[in-house]
Amino acid sequence: MASIHNLRTFIAALEEAGQLARVRRPVSLVHELADVAATLARSGGGAPLFEAVQGSNWPIFAGGIANQKRAAIALGCAEPEIIDVMARVLEPANGIPPVPVESAVWQANVRTGADADVTQLPLPTHSRGDGGAFITGGVIVSKDPVTGRGNLSYNRMLRTGPRGFGFNVNEWRHVRQFMDSRPDPAAPFPIAVAIGLDPAIMIAAGVRTDEDELTIAGAIRGQGVPVRRGVTVDVDIPAEAEIVIEGLVHPAQTSPEGPLAEFHGYHGELWDSPTVEVTAVCWRDAPIFQTIIPGWYEHIYIGNVLPREPLLRKFVRHINPTANVHIPPYSNGFSAIVQMRRDNPGQPKNLALAAMTAHVNIKNVIVVDEDVNIYDPADVLWALTNRVDWSLDIFTVPGSQGHEMDPTANQRGVHTKIGIDATYKRERREYGSRVSYPPVDLSEYLNQ
Ligand SMILES: Cc1cc2nc3c(=O)[nH]c(=O)nc-3n(C[C@H](O)[C@H](O)[C@H](O)COP(=O)(O)O)c2cc1C
Numbered sequence: 437m438a439s440i441h442n443l444r445t446f447i448a449a450l451e452e453a454g455q456l457a458r459v460r461r462p463v464s465l466v467h468e469l470a471d472v473a474a475t476l477a478r479s480g481g482g483a484p485l486f487e488a489v490q491g492s493n494w495p496i497f498a499g500g501i502a503n504q505k506r507a508a509i510a511l512g513c514a515e516p517e518i519i520d521v522m523a524r525v526l527e528p529a530n531g532i533p534p535v536p537v538e539s540a541v542w543q544a545n546v547r548t549g550a551d552a553d554v555t556q557l558p559l560p561t562h563s564r565g566d567g568g569a570f571i572t573g574g575v576i577v578s579k580d581p582v583t584g585r586g587n588l589s590y591n592r593m594l595r596t597g598p599r600g601f602g603f604n605v606n607e608w609r610h611v612r613q614f615m616d617s618r619p620d621p622a623a624p625f626p627i628a629v630a631i632g633l634d635p636a637i638m639i640a641a642g643v644r645t646d647e648d649e650l651t652i653a654g655a656i657r658g659q660g661v662p663v664r665r666g667v668t669v670d671v672d673i674p675a676e677a678e679i680v681i682e683g684l685v686h687p688a689q690t691s692p693e694g695p696l697a698e699f700h701g702y703h704g705e706l707w708d709s710p711t712v713e714v715t716a717v718c719w720r721d722a723p724i725f726q727t728i729i730p731g732w733y734e735h736i737y738i739g740n741v742l743p744r745e746p747l748l749r750k751f752v753r754h755i756n757p758t759a760n761v762h763i764p765p766y767s768n769g770f771s772a773i774v775q776m777r778r779d780n781p782g783q784p785k786n787l788a789l790a791a792m793t794a795h796v797n798i799k800n801v802i803v804v805d806e807d808v809n810i811y812d813p814a815d816v817l818w819a820l821t822n823r824v825d826w827s828l829d830i831f832t833v834p835g836s837q838g839h840e841m842d843p844t845a846n847q848r849g850v851h852t853k854i855g856i857d858a859t860y861k862r863e864r865r866e867y868g869s870r871v872s873y874p875p876v877d878l879s880e881y882l883n884q
C-alpha cells in the first residue's frame with residue numbers, strides 16, 4: 437500500500453482495502469447525504485465518496501475513521517496495534533514538528549476579501565434537528581499568541597452568510613484560552629479551517645494536549661507535516677489540505693449558533709457563539725470536500741475512542757498486564773469494555789474500578805473473558821445475558837463525577853457509574869466451553 441499523506445492517498449488506500457463506497461447517484465446536501473453516510477456507518481459499509489452532490493461540482497467524502505478497519509488503515513497499522521500506535525504518538529517525546537514549505541496545493545485558487553464567498557462551499561445540513569449548514573469535519577488551525585505554538589481543534593461552524601460563520605468554542609478549549617490570554621480578549625483572533633486532510637491530522641486534532649497537535653500527526657507519519665503560512669492570517673496550515681478558509685474570530689460579536697447533533701446522540705442547545713469573519717477561501721483544483729456526520733461513529737472515534745483508549749489500557753494493565761480494552765463508538769465514549777484472563781475471582785471488579793478512574797467520562801464498564809469479542813456488541817450482550825448474576829456481579833458508584841453532557845448526569849456531571857463483571861464464573865456452575873464456529877473466508881465458498 438502506498439503511504440498516506442493526504443486525503444487522496446487515504447481514499448485510494450480505503451478503496452484498495454474494500455473500505456470505500458462510491459456513491460454516484462446525486463444526493464441532496466440537506467439530510468440525504470448524511471442519511472446515506474450514517475446508514476453506511478451503521479451497516480458496516482464503506483466510507484462514502486459522494487461523487488454527485490446537488491448544487492455543487494465538488495465531491496464530498498465522509499466516514500474515513502468510522503470503524504476499527506479504517507482507523508488501522510489511517511494509522512498504517514494492523515487492527516490489534518491501534519492502541520499501541522496511539523499510545524506511542526500521544527507521548528510528547530515522540531512528536532515530530534511540522535515543516536514549513538513555500539507552496540501548498542490549496543494556493544491554486546485563492547479568493548480574498550469580498551471575492552471570498554462561502555455559500556459556494558457544499559456544506560451539508562446533517563441531522564433533522566440541526567440548525568443549518570455546518571462545517572463539522574474542518575480542522576481549526578490557530579496559534580498561541582503568547583508562545584507561538586500551533587494548535588489544532590474541531591469547532592463546529594454554522595454558516596450565516598457569504599462571509600460569516602458562528603464558531604462554537606467551549607470554555608476548556610485552547611482557542612478560548614488563546615483569545616482570553618491577550619491584553620484585549622475581544623480583539624479579532626486569526627484562524628484557518630483546513631478541510632480534506634490526511635487522517636493523521638484528523639486524528640491528531642481530536643487530542644487534548646498541551647503540545648501542537650500537528651506534532652502528533654507527524655509522529656503518526658514518521659515525518660513532519662508540511663505546512664504553509666495562510667494568505668491572510670499568520671497561522672501554519674497543512675499544505676495538502678483540499679480547501680482552506682481563513683478568517684477572524686470576533687469573540688465579543690456573538691450570535692445564535694446551533695443546535696447540532698452531539699456526540700451523546702441528542703441535539704445540543706442553541707449557543708450564543710463568537711462569529712467568524714471570512715478573509716479568504718482557497719482550494720486546490722477539483723477539490724474534495726470532507727464532512728464528519730455529527731453524533732455518529734466517526735465523531736466518537738476521533739473525539740472519544742482513539743485519543744482515550746491508551747490511558748484506559750494503561751490503568752487496567754497496571755492491575756492485569758494482559759488485559760485489553762475498547763471504548764465502543766456506539767456509546768458516546770461513556771462505556772468501556774475490558775477483556776481479561778480471569779484467575780482471581782474478584783479481579784474483574786478491580787479492573788472495572790480502574791477503568792472508571794482513567795477518564796471522567798467512563799460510566800459503564802463491562803468486563804469480559806478472552807472468548808468474547810470486545811468489538812462486537814452482540815458478543816458483549818451474549819456475555820451480559822449468560823455470565824451476569826445481577827445481584828452479585830455488579831456494583832454502582834452513585835454520586836461520582838462524570839461528563840457534564842452525560843444525559844443521565846446532573847448539570848455538574850454528577851452521575852452513577854456501574855461496573856459489571858460479565859466473566860464466566862465456573863466456580864458457580866460449569867457449562868463447558870462456548871459454542872464456536874471458526875470464521876471461514878467466504879470468498880472461497882460463494883460466487884464460485
Ligand atoms: C468531530 C468533533 C467536533 C467537535 N466540535 C466541537 C465544538 O463544536 N466545540 C468545542 O468546543 N469542541 C468541539 N470538539 C472537541 C474539541 O475539538 C476537541 O476536544 C479538541 O481536542 C480540542 O482541542 P484543544 O485541546 O486544542 O482545545 C469536537 C470534537 C470532535 C471530534
Ligand SMILES: [Mn+2]
Nearest residue numbers: 587588610645
Ligand atoms: Mn490544543
